[in-house]
Amino acid sequence: MRYELFYWPTIQGRGEFVRLALEEAGAAYVDVARRAGGEARMFRMIADKKAANPPFAPPFLKSGRMVIAQVANILLYLGDRHGLAPRDAAGRFWAHQLQLTVTDFVLEAHNTHHPISNALWYRDQKPEAKKYAASFLKYRAPKYLGYFERVLAQNPAGDRCMVGRRLTYPDLSMFQIVEGMRYAFPGPMAQLEKKLPRLVALHDRVRERPRIAAYLASKRRIPFNEDGIFRHYKELQPKR
Amino acid sequence: MRYELFYWPTIQGRGEFVRLALEEAGAAYVDVARRAGGEARMFRMIADKKAANPPFAPPFLKSGRMVIAQVANILLYLGDRHGLAPRDAAGRFWAHQLQLTVTDFVLEAHNTHHPISNALWYRDQKPEAKKYAASFLKYRAPKYLGYFERVLAQNPAGDRCMVGRRLTYPDLSMFQIVEGMRYAFPGPMAQLEKKLPRLVALHDRVRERPRIAAYLASKRRIPFNEDGIFRHYKELQPKR
Numbered sequence: 001m002r003y004e005l006f007y008w009p010t011i012q013g014r015g016e017f018v019r020l021a022l023e024e025a026g027a028a029y030v031d032v033a034r035r036a037g038g039e040a041r042m043f044r045m046i047a048d049k050k051a052a053n054p055p056f057a058p059p060f061l062k063s064g065r066m067v068i069a070q071v072a073n074i075l076l077y078l079g080d081r082h083g084l085a086p087r088d089a090a091g092r093f094w095a096h097q098l099q100l101t102v103t104d105f106v107l108e109a110h111n112t113h114h115p116i117s118n119a120l121w122y123r124d125q126k127p128e129a130k131k132y133a134a135s136f137l138k139y140r141a142p143k144y145l146g147y148f149e150r151v152l153a154q155n156p157a158g159d160r161c162m163v164g165r166r167l168t169y170p171d172l173s174m175f176q177i178v179e180g181m182r183y184a185f186p187g188p189m190a191q192l193e194k195k196l197p198r199l200v201a202l203h204d205r206v207r208e209r210p211r212i213a214a215y216l217a218s219k220r221r222i223p224f225n226e227d228g229i230f231r232h233y234k235e236l237q238p239k240r
Numbered sequence: 241m242r243y244e245l246f247y248w249p250t251i252q253g254r255g256e257f258v259r260l261a262l263e264e265a266g267a268a269y270v271d272v273a274r275r276a277g278g279e280a281r282m283f284r285m286i287a288d289k290k291a292a293n294p295p296f297a298p299p300f301l302k303s304g305r306m307v308i309a310q311v312a313n314i315l316l317y318l319g320d321r322h323g324l325a326p327r328d329a330a331g332r333f334w335a336h337q338l339q340l341t342v343t344d345f346v347l348e349a350h351n352t353h354h355p356i357s358n359a360l361w362y363r364d365q366k367p368e369a370k371k372y373a374a375s376f377l378k379y380r381a382p383k384y385l386g387y388f389e390r391v392l393a394q395n396p397a398g399d400r401c402m403v404g405r406r407l408t409y410p411d412l413s414m415f416q417i418v419e420g421m422r423y424a425f426p427g428p429m430a431q432l433e434k435k436l437p438r439l440v441a442l443h444d445r446v447r448e449r450p451r452i453a454a455y456l457a458s459k460r461r462i463p464f465n466e467d468g469i470f471r472h473y474k475e476l477q478p479k480r
Contacts, residue, residue, distance in 0.1 A: 139359045
C-alpha cells in the first residue's frame with residue numbers, strides 16, 4: 001500500500017514535517033498535489049459533503065480508507081507504524097506533547113509574516129509583521145528553542161535524542177525548525193545557536209541520516225521560498 | 241488516585257477544556273493552582289532542571305508519576321481512561337484531529353486581543369487587535385464553526401455527536417467554544433448561530449448533562465473575564 005499525502009505542491013510548509021517522517025521511514029508515498037490533477041483532488045476531498053471525516057485543511061494523509069489530518073496527528077499515526085515513536089505509553093504521550101509544542105512554534109513563525117490575517121497578503125500587513133517578528137525574535141524563538149535544548153539536556157537517556165535513546169519523529173521536526181529558522185532569520189538564528197549546542201548537533205545528525213540526506217538532495221525536497229511558513233524578508237530582520 | 245491539574249487559577253482559558261473532561265468523567269482532581277501555594281508549585285515544575293518531561297506551559301496534568309501537557313494531549317490521555325474517546329483506532333484519530341482543530345481555533349480567538357505579542361498588554365496592541373478581530377469574525381470564525389457544523393451533519397452515526405453516537409471529548413470542547421464566542425462576540429455569534437443549528441443543539445445537550453450542569457453551577461467554574469482566551473471588549477465588536 002502506498003500512502004497518499006495531500007499538501008500544497010509548491011512549499012515545504014507544514015507538510016514538510018510529514019514528508020520527513022515518510023522519508024525517514026522509507027515509506028512508499030505519493031505527494032498527490034504535485035502530480036497532474038492532484039491539487040484539484042485535494043480540494044474535492046476537503047469539500048466533500050459526504051465524507052465522514054472531512055479535513056479542515058491540508059496536510060492530510062490517506063492510508064487505505066483512513067484520512068488523517070493535522071500534522072501532529074499524522075505523526076502520531078505514522079510514528080507507531082514505522083518505529084518512529086517511543087514504544088511505551090508514557091514516551092508516546094511525551095513525544096506527542098513535544099510535537100504539539102512544535103505546532104505552536106510553527107504557527108508563531110508563520111505569524112511573523114501574517115500576524116493579522118491569512119485573508120490578506122503579506123504586503124498588506126507589513127507594519128504589523130515587523131512588530132510581530134521583533135517580538136518573536138526577542139521573546140518567543142529563544143523561549144521555544146531554549147526549551148527544546150533543555151529537553152535534550154534533561155533527557156535521562158542522553159542528549160542525542162528528544163525522547164529516549166532512539167530517533168523519534170520529534171527529532172525530525174527539530175531538524176526542520178532549525179533549517180527553517182536559518183532560512184527565515186539567519187542573523188538572529190546564528191546568535192541563538194550559540195546557546196543551542198545540543199539542538200544544532202541533533203539537526204546535524206538528522207541531516208546525515210542516509211534516507212534524509214538522499215531526500216534533501218532530491219527534487220522531492222522543495223526549496224524554501226516566500227510562500228511557505230518560514231520566509232525570508234529583509235525588512236523583518238532586526239536592525240544591527 | 242487524584243489527578244492534579246495545573247493551570248492559571250483565575251481564568252477558564254485553555255485549562256477549561258481539561259476541566260470539562262474531568263468533570264464529565266466524574267474524576268477526582270485537584271485544581272492545584274487555586275489552592276494556597278499551588279501556583280508556586282506550578283512554576284517550580286515548569287522550571288525544574290531535573291524533570292525528564294518538563295512542560296512548556298500550563299495546562300498540565302499530573303497522573304501518578306506522569307506529567308502530561310498540551311490540552312489535546314491531555315484529552316487524548318483522559319479520553320481513553322474515562323470512556324470519553326471512541327473505542328476504535330480510526331475514531332480515536334478522528335476525535336483527536338477535531339480537538340487539534342479546536343486548538344487552532346482557540347489560538348485565533350486568543351489572537352483577537354493579542355495579535356502582536358503575549359509580551360505586550362492588550363492596550364498596547366489595540367489597533368492591530370481591531371484589524372485581527374474584524375478578519376477573525378468575517379472569515380475565520382465562520383469557517384471553523386461552519387466546519388464543526390458540517391462535521392455533525394456528515395457524521396454517519398447521526399448529528400447529535402461529533403464522533404460516533406456517544407459523547408466524546410470534542411463534544412465538550414464544542415460546548416466551550418460556543419460559550420466562549422457568545423461571551424466574547426455576542427452580536428456576531430448570534431448571527432453565526434443561525435447557520436449552526438446542530439452545533440447549538442449539541443451545546444445545549446452538553447450543558448444539561450448532570451455532571452456538567454452541576455459543575456457550571458458550582459464555584460469550580462470560573463466566570464469568563466478579560467484575562468482569559470475569550471474576552472469581551474466593546475471596541476472589538478463590529479460596528480453596526
